[in-house]
Amino acid sequence: MIFDRILGMFSSDMGIDLGTASTLVFVKGRGIVLNEPSVVAIQKGTNRVLAVGEEAKNMLGRTPGSIVAIRPLKDGVIADFEITESMLRYFIRKVHNRKALIRPRIVVAIPSGITEVEKRAVKDSAEHAGAREVYLIEEPMAAAIGVGLPVQEAAGNMIVDIGGGTSEVAIISLAGIVFSRSVRVGGDELDEAIIQYLKRTYNLLIGPRMAEMIKINIGSTYPLEEELTMEVKGRDLVAGLPKTMTVNSEEIREAMAEPISTVIEAVRISLERCPPELSADLVDRGMVLAGGGAMLRGLDKLLSEETGLPVNIADEPIESVVLGTGKVLQELRFLKRIEVDEKSTL
Numbered sequence: 001m002i003f004d005r006i007l008g009m010f011s012s013d014m015g016i017d018l019g020t021a022s023t024l025v026f027v028k029g030r031g032i033v034l035n036e037p038s039v040v041a042i043q044k045g046t047n048r049v050l051a052v053g054e055e056a057k058n059m060l061g062r063t064p065g066s067i068v069a070i071r072p073l074k075d076g077v078i079a080d081f082e083i084t085e086s087m088l089r090y091f092i093r094k095v096h097n098r099k100a101l102i103r104p105r106i107v108v109a110i111p112s113g114i115t116e117v118e119k120r121a122v123k124d125s126a127e128h129a130g131a132r133e134v135y136l137i138e139e140p141m142a143a144a145i146g147v148g149l150p151v152q153e154a155a156g157n158m159i160v161d162i163g164g165g166t167s168e169v170a171i172i173s174l175a176g177i178v179f180s181r182s183v184r185v186g187g188d189e190l191d192e193a194i195i196q197y198l199k200r201t202y203n204l205l206i207g208p209r210m211a212e213m214i215k216i217n218i219g220s221t222y223p224l225e226e227e228l229t230m231e232v233k234g235r236d237l238v239a240g241l242p243k244t245m246t247v248n249s250e251e252i253r254e255a256m257a258e259p260i261s262t263v264i265e266a267v268r269i270s271l272e273r274c275p276p277e278l279s280a281d282l283v284d285r286g287m288v289l290a291g292g293g294a295m296l297r298g299l300d301k302l303l304s305e306e307t308g309l310p311v312n313i314a315d316e317p318i319e320s321v322v323l324g325t326g327k328v329l330q331e332l333r334f335l336k337r338i339e340v341d342e343k344s345t346l
Ligand SMILES: Nc1ncnc2c1ncn2[C@@H]1O[C@H](COP(=O)(O)OP(=O)(O)OP(=O)(O)O)[C@@H](O)[C@H]1O
Pocket: 018, 019, 020, 021, 022, 023, 075, 076, 111, 139, 162, 163, 164, 165, 166, 167, 186, 187, 188, 212, 215, 216, 219, 290, 291, 292, 293, 294, 295, 296, 297, 317, 318
């Protein structure tokens, strides 16, 4: 304990997973210290931040006219620069030990689709928030390291990270991404598909939070031994009144079929484009699923059936990326090798 505290005085290096759905922070020697939705509530017409994280998420869809709850990262890219910066700063300050004598080094995992300007913005905001050095690492690389894949070996490793805004597939060997594919389909798109389905089929209008609950409670991608049901509350579009009805897992599976097939397609394409030597490795090693979407019932089974490869689900899929940034902090030399070069197109 005392040893920990003394160490903490000298350094509080941190790793951050800046995700579309949630942001997680890992502090060296302490583990994961923050896991909050990437949501910011601001005063309408201004950039005045009223709440960040959990508190702001609860406001989504429920705000009075003068307040808007924003998700500054959307579809795996930064939709709102300034708000992203405010959010990042808020989270860093929240966990940063102000008494630390040395300013922290920060590793930030970024969606692979972001632009050079956005990378600069992420670096700047981490620096403004007190970072001494900022390193950026691509999400799939961080996820692969986080789940414990031997990324430095000269052998193929495959990671499929299904997040809120994007799904990223990457094949990694010798600490480099050999092939990667990112599709703008993730958990959000599944929620949206459920909303559209209920609207179309039952004239029932539900909000995104209810859609997410349906997906988590009864969502599946493969027939279940025992199909599930759930009571859903929304608004009847014809009568205009609140309505409660029961939906089952079979219809929700059908509702999500299209976005799920996009993810499967991305995995197939990655396998098709994979150099043959690495393909051979993957036959035995298979792929690891990470990100919140990895917890979708039956996705491992479906992917295994579609590809013929073994599919494993990460132990803590939502934490994989941030755990990867944490591991990378321990070994700076390695970090320097895999860090996203600001001019590289990776
Ligand atoms: N048990 C579950 N079953 C299915 N989906 C889930 C489950 N738990 C969480 N999710 C979904 O996972 C998504 C969030 O995953 P994650 O935290 O990995 O995303 P992110 O890293 O913030 O996003 P991105 O990587 O796209 O930037 C959300 O869409 C959420 O609804």
